[in-house]
Amino acid sequence: MPHRSYSEELRFAIDAVVEASKICRHIQSTEGFAELSKNDKSPVTVADFGSQAVVCKAIQEAFPGDPIIAEEDSAALRLPDQISVLERVVKEVKTIIPAASSDEVLSWIDQGVSRDAAPRTWTLDPIDGTKGFLRKEQYAVALALLVDGQVQVAALACPNLDTAESDEVGFVFSAVRGEGAFVAPISNPNDRQPISTSDCTVASQARFCESVESGHSDHSWSSDIANALGISRDSVRLDSQAKYAVVGRGEAEIYLRLPTKPGYIEKIWDHAAGCLVIEEAGGKVTDIHGYPLDFSKGALLAENQGVIATNGTLHDEVVAAVKKFNN
């Protein structure tokens, strides 16, 4: 079968996450933006809703009929006591789409409520790492296209990520399966340069990263694993799929996401874009048992537990160390 080109979807996905980043940056630069608490006690902000509205509207226009599995829905914004939050979301969306009405914004957000597997579906995390966003640290806008349960296209904007090479802040990572992984400044998204994972083959020299939040990944377990691998430097802690980006561009070798409680099932929007970026950069991503992440089950990574992402060469050794310390 001839290789299907995804160049249109790739260009679209990069533009969409870059536009959404503008809303997020604008909101982050203003004081006192509203924060709501979801049923699971996790935070959601005006920026999460605004980002989801503009990306879902863009998908609906460019690829009508494609379902979207996105994190947020509009239920909280429809409550009468949240009218001021809705007004703020609409005001921010209008900076990108001047004619947007409240009803339209609510319906664009709800384009993302699909939860079932489909032959072709987008998955969106409008702000991944909302806690990092609130701390003015790392967060990401993550969009991926799944075809027959496989991630084929990824765009991952990291608006607060910097680089040692220049003063630039804010990068967009992107990949199409089989075509490599790339990075561009958010300020010039067409300037895509290839990235690759580090060629480190000595585990004791590896740099590893993990969540800031100890509720999202078990820090004491990861420190046991680091010790077992002979790694003496501390982990770099950062929020969001920026961790996949950092491993993808060769600035760390290992990203560990180790389950903190048995019942938590990872969501596809937290991993799809980052996973393809690392794989196309030459790295490897599995769960803590060494199984590939299975994106074919709808919104949840129901077949997997936790995540191990590496530069590739160290993968088997890291999986073995995690297994050894799996208590």
Ligand SMILES: Nc1ncnc2c1ncn2[C@@H]1O[C@H](COP(=O)(O)O)[C@@H](O)[C@H]1OP(=O)(O)O
């Ligand atoms: N117990 C948990 N284990 C792993 N990930 C979690 C847990 N609770 C929330 N998350 C998700 O972790 C992501 C942030 O990861 P990180 O800490 O690496 O930045 C969020 O998308 C959040 O999802 P959500 O906010 O939808 O509940």
Ligand SMILES: [Mg+2]
């Ligand atoms: Mg997330």
Ligand SMILES: [Mg+2]
């Ligand atoms: Mg989110």
Ligand SMILES: [Mg+2]
């Ligand atoms: Mg969230």
